[in-house]
Amino acid sequence: MLPFCLEPGLEACVLYKDGKWLAFNRSCPHAGIDLLVGGDIEDLSELNAGVVVGCPAHTYLFDPVVGTCLWDASRGLPETPPLQTYEVSERCGQIWVKPRPLPKPVAKEDWDQARADALQLALVDKALARKFPD
Numbered sequence: 001m002l003p004f005c006l007e008p009g010l011e012a013c014v015l016y017k018d019g020k021w022l023a024f025n026r027s028c029p030h031a032g033i034d035l036l037v038g039g040d041i042e043d044l045s046e047l048n049a050g051v052v053v054g055c056p057a058h059t060y061l062f063d064p065v066v067g068t069c070l071w072d073a074s075r076g077l078p079e080t081p082p083l084q085t086y087e088v089s090e091r092c093g094q095i096w097v098k099p100r101p102l103p104k105p106v107a108k109e110d111w112d113q114a115r116a117d118a119l120q121l122a123l124v125d126k127a128l129a130r131k132f133p134d
Contacts, residue, residue, distance in 0.1 A: 024053065030055065059123065
């Protein structure tokens with residue numbers, strides 16, 4: 001994990017996870033909690049979600065590539081703002097980041113609460129399996 005600071009008080013990170021570079025703000029857009037201190041970064045490809053970031057405070061889920069909130073406690077379309085993410089490139093042995101535009105809110109007709117719940121439960125299951133192995 002490579003931390004970087006865009007401005008005082010706004011910390012972000014670059015990390016290499018499952019063969020991909022990811023870069024995003026460390027602060028959860030919902031409550032300002034550091035996503036890397038007790039949070040979870042999991043590959044949920046088995047649910048066609050790719051890598052997902054979970055907030056340690058309320059287990060809200062974010063797509064660390066485009067920033068979309070994938071699950072929050074609203075039990076419907078997420079009211080939580082998106083996570084700021086960054087494009088990452090490697091050039092001449094250096095890592096470069098560029099802010100991505102924030103995604104548009106999910107349209108009501110595109111929201112799938114059952115899928116959102118499945119993602120949230122999969123993330124919790126993986127965390128519990130790590131904490132309490134067989």
